[in-house]
Amino acid sequence: MSEIKRVVLAYSGGLDTSVIAKWLEVERGLEVVTFTADLGQGEEIEPAREKARAMGIPDEHIFIEDLREEFVRDFVFPMMRANARYEGDYLLGTSIARPLISKRLVEIAHATGADAVAHGATGKGNDQVRFELSAYALDPDIKVIAPWREWDLTSRTALIAWAEQHQIAVPKDKRGESPFSTDANLLHTSSEGKVLEDPWEETPDYVYSRTDHPEVAPDSPEYITIDFEQGDGVALNGEPMSPATLLAALNDLGRKHGIGRLDLVENRFVGMKSRGMYETPGGEIYARAHRGIEQITLDRGAAHLKDELMPKYAELIYNGFWFSPEREMLQAAIDLSQQKVSGTVRLKLYKGNAMVVGRKSPNSLYSEAHVTFEDDAGAYDQKDAAGFIKLNALRLRLLAQRDHR
DSSP: OTTOOEEEEEOOSSHHHHHHHHHHHHTTOOEEEEEEEESSOSSOOTHHHHHHHHTTOOGGGEEEEEOHHHHIIIIIHHHHHTTOOBTTTBOOTTGGGHHHHHHHHHHHHHHHTOSEEEOOOOTTSSHHHHHHHHHHHHOTTOEEEOGGGTOSOOSHHHHHHHHHHTTOOOOGGGTSOOSOEEEEOSSOEEEESGGGSOTTSOOOGGGOOSSOOGGGSOSSOEEEEEEEETTEEEEETTEEOOHHHHHHHHHHHHHHTTOOEEEEEEEOTTSOEEEEEEEOHHHHHHHHHHHHHHHHHSOHHHHHHHHHHHHHHHHHHHHTOTTSHHHHHHHHHHHHHTTTOOEEEEEEEETTEEEEEEEEOTTOOOOHHHHOSSOOTTSSOTTHHHHHHHHHHHHHHHHHHHHHO
16 A cells, blocks of 8 residues: 555544544645545534544645435445345334445545545444445445554553554543444443443443433323325425434434334344444334335335235345445345335334324225124125135145145
């Protein structure tokens, strides 16, 4: 990588990426461009500009962008159309943010004449894979620098010592050993490490930041409605909202009612198991509502096929293959299935639960005339079921006859 002169760094403004920015300059002799994305992580990102300036980075090389709408519209909502949950539980909050960050890293590299991109992901986790697979898919010639795989700063003590040596401000709360690490965006907050590493121990209450404890949630349920058009949420309680605004409003509701907590031991792509605690308040409400509207608008064949495709689709996102042809092929099939997925879902929010209690749609396939226990006025001839059963039983009877001989 000796030909690299300029690099675009995914920069949070925190201690780790501040050290990385200076390390790229001091140890690698590179000109650094910083990129900070507002994905709805719930904290002010503008201070990242001053921190970058303090390290001598010129204003024209400091990029801070609000990507919340693009994040939800072009990444979260398409994923939600698939009802994607990795290993049956995880709503992929961290995974789905990485391709967007990588996309902007590459675009900024092209705009500024940079030769490489850099990130702060460690060599043990999934994020390094997600960042780099996305970057290479968008620019096969891009160079990627991952300092955690190169340097000898293998402990927080060493990191802080290096920061102090190079006049990088170290916040007081970073001097002690961090009890756990977090990642946040508009879809979720994830926590892992330290106090969460023993999978037998219950997650301490202080780890939770996005949801109130279900035990102290309101004692009365709250009813809401979500309107969908072609598989995407468009309104809450009848009020039209943009994708990011809708998800933010659902987050507020989910926080109040303690919805969306998940304690998970998952299989990382790099091979190890890890234990994480995820909070996805608005995402959990939204995901349940989306399945609710599909229940009355999707044909059985399409619905069951979607459920068969979902684990593969979720795994592709988790493993970093958002920009792969197989994910795009699956997305095309999923999006086609959503053409008639429009209508309204009513949910009951109560002490950690988001329960679908009503759904209606102009495209509904639900026929009360066919399922009623009362007189159906000839809509369904029950005698037809006998032939249906006999035909489906034929192979089973032939198998039984053979095995009884």
